[in-house]
Amino acid sequence: MEALIEQLKQEIIAQLNLDGLKTEDINPDTPLFGDGLGLDSIDALELIVLLDKNYGLKILNPADGKKIFQSVRSMAEFISENKK
Amino acid sequence: MGAYIKGIGIVSPQKTFNTKTFLTETVEHTTNSLRCIEPYYPEFINPVLARRMSRTIKMGIAAAMVSLRDAKVEMPDAIITGTALGCWEDTEKFLVAMIENSEQLLTPTAFMQSTHNTVSSQIALLLKCMNYNFTYVNKGFSFESAVLDAMMMLGDSDAKNILVGAHDEMTEKYFNITKRVGFWKEEAVATSEVLRSTTNGSVSGEGAAFFVLGKEKGEDDYAQLRSLKMIFEPENEHQVEEKINELLSENGLTCADIDVVVYGKSGDVRYDKIYSHLEDTLFKNSASVSFKPLCGEYQTSSSFALWEAAMMLKTQTIPTAIQVNKQPKSEMKNVLIYNHFMNTYHTAFLLSQC
Numbered sequence: 001m002e003a004l005i006e007q008l009k010q011e012i013i014a015q016l017n018l019d020g021l022k023t024e025d026i027n028p029d030t031p032l033f034g035d036g037l038g039l040d041s042i043d044a045l046e047l048i049v050l051l052d053k054n055y056g057l058k059i060l061n062p063a064d065g066k067k068i069f070q071s072v073r074s075m076a077e078f079i080s081e082n083k084k
Numbered sequence: 085m086g087a088y089i090k091g092i093g094i095v096s097p098q099k100t101f102n103t104k105t106f107l108t109e110t111v112e113h114t115t116n117s118l119r120c121i122e123p124y125y126p127e128f129i130n131p132v133l134a135r136r137m138s139r140t141i142k143m144g145i146a147a148a149m150v151s152l153r154d155a156k157v158e159m160p161d162a163i164i165t166g167t168a169l170g171c172w173e174d175t176e177k178f179l180v181a182m183i184e185n186s187e188q189l190l191t192p193t194a195f196m197q198s199t200h201n202t203v204s205s206q207i208a209l210l211l212k213c214m215n216y217n218f219t220y221v222n223k224g225f226s227f228e229s230a231v232l233d234a235m236m237m238l239g240d241s242d243a244k245n246i247l248v249g250a251h252d253e254m255t256e257k258y259f260n261i262t263k264r265v266g267f268w269k270e271e272a273v274a275t276s277e278v279l280r281s282t283t284n285g286s287v288s289g290e291g292a293a294f295f296v297l298g299k300e301k302g303e304d305d306y307a308q309l310r311s312l313k314m315i316f317e318p319e320n321e322h323q324v325e326e327k328i329n330e331l332l333s334e335n336g337l338t339c340a341d342i343d344v345v346v347y348g349k350s351g352d353v354r355y356d357k358i359y360s361h362l363e364d365t366l367f368k369n370s371a372s373v374s375f376k377p378l379c380g381e382y383q384t385s386s387s388f389a390l391w392e393a394a395m396m397l398k399t400q401t402i403p404t405a406i407q408v409n410k411q412p413k414s415e416m417k418n419v420l421i422y423n424h425f426m427n428t429y430h431t432a433f434l435l436s437q438c
Contacts (some may be wrong), residue, residue, distance in 0.1 A: 015191075017135040038132065045192045053189045 029074040089120015089306040091155025091296035093147035107403035116269045117288045118380035136172040140253035143292035144203035153298035161243035162216035166250040168228035168383030170200030221248035224429025238299045249294030250384035278351040278377035286350035305438045306394035315430040333387040342413040348423030350376040355427045372408035393419045
């Protein structure tokens, strides 16, 4: 799980152009949106594409998105539970 | 018609961002493709917003913000931009992703930022400016069309101050494709040697320049932009002469009144002949200056020339780096810019001292 979290952090930084941020700056339990990392709705779309492109995972029920994108850890858990 | 240049912001391959100095120091590049010297962006753009912006967007916004500060204008009555290529880097990114992912899994950012009016609209968003906003994408006439629109608006409406500008960026892919059709030089050339080059092609360039054009004359104006003309694919030199004479006579001037001509000489032996012809005929008594060795060739390079002409008129100096021949005998009152892109889009701007 920790290796996946580390990898995910790198991919998020690259995909969202979070210049100046290092993987160690992102706490895996910090909320991605709102007061945490401060991501917005466009970033949410980028993250959906990231999951699909890098892990072959689609979010079929939009209501699940809020839980999946809660933090880097929740994303990693979703990947490890669903990746074939 | 006519407008007063009240503020300028320019990002170019030279250190032009500080509008208080005028080419006191020039950067000598040795290349066939010039790249801009970029400013420190956090001063102008929130880093959270900047992370989604490509180079040309950031250059355009920074130049626009500096020109507004320079003119002490907080809210322009219109934002008008000219660009030939738009946000090319993002367009490439989006198209490459479409090909690589078989038109699936496209991310929104590159698409949103790849539209030609991104810079104009981002400036409006940052300023919360709901006024007229337009982007002209007319190849080598893009900047000229934007300026013409601004001048007509100042003449025909209540608008007092208009932000008008141009931006174009060079990418590796666009450079390589256009090099194959003969746009650019094969060899690297030093900035100071460009006009002595004897080969085909020019040194490619890029840049972003914004101007605040005002209706009313002010104390700190750079110059008066009196008029401009566009000539598409002139048939011969006489047609060019005719149009220039027309431009001057419409403004009550003759060739003898032009103290300095800013020529768009690019070091391309195929296309520089018209400039030499004008130097030897209409303007044999005027001083000649260049601008393309400093900024390179690109479709909206006239914007760099406009900055240069305005700075010359305000400071009454001609920096050594742009001098081609003799100096004006007395003070500079009238300056003509004559430029063309690939011998297709010919333009002339007439400026006068305020």
